[in-house]
Amino acid sequence: MSAETYDVAIVGGGPAGLSAAIELKRRGVAKVALFERGTEVGGIPRHCGHPPFGMREFGRILTGKAYARRLAGAAVAAGVTILAKYTVVHTGPDGLLTVASPAGIQAIQAARILIATGARETTRAQLLVPGVRPLGVMNTAALQAFVYQEGRIPFRRPVIVGSELVSLSAILTCRSHGILPVAMVETEHEVQARPAFFALPRVLGVPVLAGAQVLAIEGSPRVTSVRLRLADGKETVLDCDGLIFSGRFVPEAALAEASALALDLGTGGPVIDEHGRSSDPSIFAAGNMVHPIETAGHCWDEGRRVARVIAAELANGRDAEPDKTLGRRIIAGARLKYVVPQRLTLEGRGTVPALNIRAIGAAHGRLILSDGSGTVLRTQSVNTAPQKPIRFSLAGLNLAVDSSDLQLRLEPRP
Amino acid sequence: MTAFGDLVDAVIIGAGVVGCAMARRFSLEGASVVVLERAPDILSGASKANSAILHTGFDAPPGSTELQCMQSGYDEYMQIRESFNLPILETGAMVAAWDDSEEGRLPELLDQALLNGVADARLLGRAEVLAREPALGTHVRAALLVPREIIIDPWSAPLAYAMQAKALGARFQFNARLLSARFDGDLWHLETPTGTLTARSVINSAGIQGDSVERMLLGEAQFEIRPRKGQFVVFDKAAARHLRTILLPVPTARTKGVVLTRTIFGNLLVGPTAEEQEERERPDVTRPELDMLIAKAVELVPALAQAQVTAVYAGLRPASEEKHYRVHCLPEKGYFCAGGIRSTGLTAALGIARHVHGLWAQSRTVGGERSAAPPTFLLPNLAEHLPRDWQTPGHDGIVCHCEMVTGREIEAALGSPLPPGDFGGLRRRTRCAMGRCQGFNCLARLASLTEGRLSVPIAPEVDP
Numbered sequence: 001m002s003a004e005t006y007d008v009a010i011v012g013g014g015p016a017g018l019s020a021a022i023e024l025k026r027r028g029v030a031k032v033a034l035f036e037r038g039t040e041v042g043g044i045p046r047h048c049g050h051p052p053f054g055m056r057e058f059g060r061i062l063t064g065k066a067y068a069r070r071l072a073g074a075a076v077a078a079g080v081t082i083l084a085k086y087t088v089v090h091t092g093p094d095g096l097l098t099v100a101s102p103a104g105i106q107a108i109q110a111a112r113i114l115i116a117t118g119a120r121e122t123t124r125a126q127l128l129v130p131g132v133r134p135l136g137v138m139n140t141a142a143l144q145a146f147v148y149q150e151g152r153i154p155f156r157r158p159v160i161v162g163s164e165l166v167s168l169s170a171i172l173t174c175r176s177h178g179i180l181p182v183a184m185v186e187t188e189h190e191v192q193a194r195p196a197f198f199a200l201p202r203v204l205g206v207p208v209l210a211g212a213q214v215l216a217i218e219g220s221p222r223v224t225s226v227r228l229r230l231a232d233g234k235e236t237v238l239d240c241d242g243l244i245f246s247g248r249f250v251p252e253a254a255l256a257e258a259s260a261l262a263l264d265l266g267t268g269g270p271v272i273d274e275h276g277r278s279s280d281p282s283i284f285a286a287g288n289m290v291h292p293i294e295t296a297g298h299c300w301d302e303g304r305r306v307a308r309v310i311a312a313e314l315a316n317g318r319d320a321e322p323d324k325t326l327g328r329r330i331i332a333g334a335r336l337k338y339v340v341p342q343r344l345t346l347e348g349r350g351t352v353p354a355l356n357i358r359a360i361g362a363a364h365g366r367l368i369l370s371d372g373s374g375t376v377l378r379t380q381s382v383n384t385a386p387q388k389p390i391r392f393s394l395a396g397l398n399l400a401v402d403s404s405d406l407q408l409r410l411e412p413r414p
Numbered sequence: 415m416t417a418f419g420d421l422v423d424a425v426i427i428g429a430g431v432v433g434c435a436m437a438r439r440f441s442l443e444g445a446s447v448v449v450l451e452r453a454p455d456i457l458s459g460a461s462k463a464n465s466a467i468l469h470t471g472f473d474a475p476p477g478s479t480e481l482q483c484m485q486s487g488y489d490e491y492m493q494i495r496e497s498f499n500l501p502i503l504e505t506g507a508m509v510a511a512w513d514d515s516e517e518g519r520l521p522e523l524l525d526q527a528l529l530n531g532v533a534d535a536r537l538l539g540r541a542e543v544l545a546r547e548p549a550l551g552t553h554v555r556a557a558l559l560v561p562r563e564i565i566i567d568p569w570s571a572p573l574a575y576a577m578q579a580k581a582l583g584a585r586f587q588f589n590a591r592l593l594s595a596r597f598d599g600d601l602w603h604l605e606t607p608t609g610t611l612t613a614r615s616v617i618n619s620a621g622i623q624g625d626s627v628e629r630m631l632l633g634e635a636q637f638e639i640r641p642r643k644g645q646f647v648v649f650d651k652a653a654a655r656h657l658r659t660i661l662l663p664v665p666t667a668r669t670k671g672v673v674l675t676r677t678i679f680g681n682l683l684v685g686p687t688a689e690e691q692e693e694r695e696r697p698d699v700t701r702p703e704l705d706m707l708i709a710k711a712v713e714l715v716p717a718l719a720q721a722q723v724t725a726v727y728a729g730l731r732p733a734s735e736e737k738h739y740r741v742h743c744l745p746e747k748g749y750f751c752a753g754g755i756r757s758t759g760l761t762a763a764l765g766i767a768r769h770v771h772g773l774w775a776q777s778r779t780v781g782g783e784r785s786a787a788p789p790t791f792l793l794p795n796l797a798e799h800l801p802r803d804w805q806t807p808g809h810d811g812i813v814c815h816c817e818m819v820t821g822r823e824i825e826a827a828l829g830s831p832l833p834p835g836d837f838g839g840l841r842r843r844t845r846c847a848m849g850r851c852q853g854f855n856c857l858a859r860l861a862s863l864t865e866g867r868l869s870v871p872i873a874p875e876v877d878p
Contacts, residue, residue: 100812103807104806120854120855121854126724138857142854145855146873149858152862152873152876154861254816
């Protein structure tokens with residue numbers, strides 16, 4: 001069986017994959033294939049029947065659903081070969097992909113591969129939440145697939161666990177379908193989205209219980225209640241018929257793992273440099289798989305940037321260089337969950353506007369980037385709520401050409 | 415084929431792995447059978463939560479019914495498995511010793527294995543152990559290797575037994591709790607929610623309710639179920655590369671202890687705990703025990719510190735006040751009991767069924783007509799190391815991406831002669847939603863695909 005060939009094979013049809021595909025076509029790359037394992041492209045925004053999406057991309061505010069449709073339409077118009085119901089089961093080395101579809105297994109050869117498989121929410125099992133295991137426990141995305149895609153109501157009075165932006169999305173989804181959340185429970189002592197957003201649950205009459213712990217999920221065959229320990233140490237039982245575990249995104253990195261890419265323990269996704277290159281010179285990565293989690297607009301922008309790098313490489317007629325190093329490592333210090341990219345090269349400086357950082361919990365103090373000898377290269381003060389993205393600007397930074405590690409640390413304010 | 419209301423030879427109470435094997439054996443031997451199951455599907459109690467190992471019986475009590483049933487069950491599984499397309503993963507097991515006292519116990523375990531007829535068991539020194547399993551903690555001292563301990567699909571095997579029974583005419587009644595029972599000196603009259611059954615004999619394989627069923631039938635029970643909770647943690651498939659051999663602890667007087675093993679589905683499994691409790695109906699997972707299992711796994715294989723958890727579950731094993739199986743009968747009342755099958759039931763089920771059928775046949779003057787050419791059929795393969803449906807052209811797309819389950823497999827399970835009664839049953843038949851995302855991607859789709867086809871629907875309500 002001879003492999004079908006493409007210039008670029010993109011894995012995953014969410015905002016990052018779609019914008020990369022469109023940009024590659026715009027830059028004259030001839031054969032661009034996008035492999036989507038689901039039945040249609042558009043990614044997570046497909047499940048979001050509510051705004052705001054699309055300001056940066058289309059200059060107007062759309063619902064997630066309309067945004068996904070519009071992005072998919074643009075990819076088709078640009079001449080991207082969209083292959084839905086195609087699952088990439090293995091990638092690389094040398095740009096070889098193994099792909100499964102209803103037609104069976106086939107091999108695909110591509111000069112470059114972009115993996116943009118996105119992220120998913122942490123499950124009840126991963127959180128080791130105690131109790132029995134009834135029907136009615138799910139993530140936000142599953143709830144949204146129930147109501148927006150399948151036209152079904154999985155429960156009427158759920159408890160929402162988590163307080164990130166996606167948790168607010170869960171509330172909006174509930175309220176637009178006659179579902180009345182009983183409460184929003186956050187195990188941390190502060191809500192995780194910016195406090196200003198938390199006017200929303202209060203306005204909608206959903207009590208927010210911060211610093212609470214889930215002691216047990218009860219019910220059979222469906223959820224009937226959840227037992228909590230509240231911040232003040234008292235126990236309470238909330239009657240409910242469902243639980244939504246929202247947020248705490250983790251990368252959908254099974255393909256990256258199976259393809260033996262170097263992984264970052266902080267993000268759980270592949271190690272990349274500022275151009276989106278992975279440890280395999282023919283494989284790039286972009287979107288929420290490399291930084292769980294950012295907005296659709298951020299992923300769209302990143303897909304476009306990485307596409308420009310790929311297009312430039314292909315225009316130079318270069319084969320992927322197998323001995324290419326990923327540049328200098330950035331070691332994230334204590335109190336930092338991750339820094340993306342994890343590597344900095346010296347070429348084409350300026351393609352990454354900033355380092356993308358998450359602290360563990362809230363961050364108040366100073367971020368310090370230094371080199372191997374301890375020389376401080378740049379500092380930036382930070383003052384952010386938990387989970388909030390931190391951007392560390394690299395503009396104008398001159399890095400020495402050597403292979404020593406860079407250190408990034410958070411010095412808390414005394 | 416028997417029609418409802420007919421007099422049947424045997425009513426089997428409980429459709430766990432033992433009940434399914436019992437239904438098959440009695441049907442093969444020509445008996446007419448009804449299986450009563452209180453849950454919506456087979457394998458809804460202890461049988462859904464085990465470690466999926468086919469044991470050799472190397473550490474079973476010598477001369478016990480348990481050992482005899484395990485070994486005949488093992489042999490029969492190996493004889494029939496190909497005719498049902500039931501997979502095995504040949505891993506072998508190591509009883510690993512981690513300190514002086516454990517190491518000192520290995521020779522006696524070897525003696526017991528040899529006494530039990532497990533002739534290929536042998537001791538491995540530390541270097542041999544680490545050569546076989548390089549990812550083990552380096553403080554391992556020695557091990558007893560038992561090459562023929564293997565891993566099977568714990569749900570497809572009993573499903574095959576039940577399906578063969580059904581093909582031979584056995585009738586399965588789900589959501590059918592035994593309400594009351596009366597023996598008239600000759601026949602049993604059993605009240606169920608859907609009517610009265612009349613039977614020549616009753617087989618008690620009711621698992622966690624085995625003693626209450628015996629009490630309902632006979633007025634008293636000669637054993638007492640002492641539920642023993644076992645919690646498990648399933649690690650993501652990426653973790654399975656760290657271990658090939660089943661890792662068993664040196665057993666204590668009470669339990670086989672915490673096992674670290676691959677599953678046939680490509681994951682790594684650690685468990686079970688052994689928690690004595692009164693509660694029979696609520697197999698909950700608890701945080702300290704899950705944390706303990708994960709810590710135990712990391713202690714055995716340090717690389718698991720980075721492993722992701724895919725699933726957690728708990729089962730209630732029907733242990734009794736004594737360690738041995740509670741197999742007994744009252745032939746004059748047509749009563750037969752396979753109770754207290756606390757941890758080796760998956761291995762022993764076929765052997766237990768043979769044993770109990772033997773007791774039953776002795777008590778009867780007229781035997782049934784033994785099935786000359788029993789029907790067999792190939793079950794869909796769910797094992798990770800063997801070809802799956804998604805690799806075969808012509809399926810209509812993958813529904814569950816983590817476990818690579820096709821729409822065609824979902825449809826085949828729903829349309830099978832013994833279809834799932836609830837979502838758990840569909841998961842066990844196909845692996846849908848069993849993977850790392852636990853339904854993040856496929857749960858809503860599965861609710862639509864199963865609409866009107868499960869007695870307990872995933873989400874019945876359609877948006878008006």
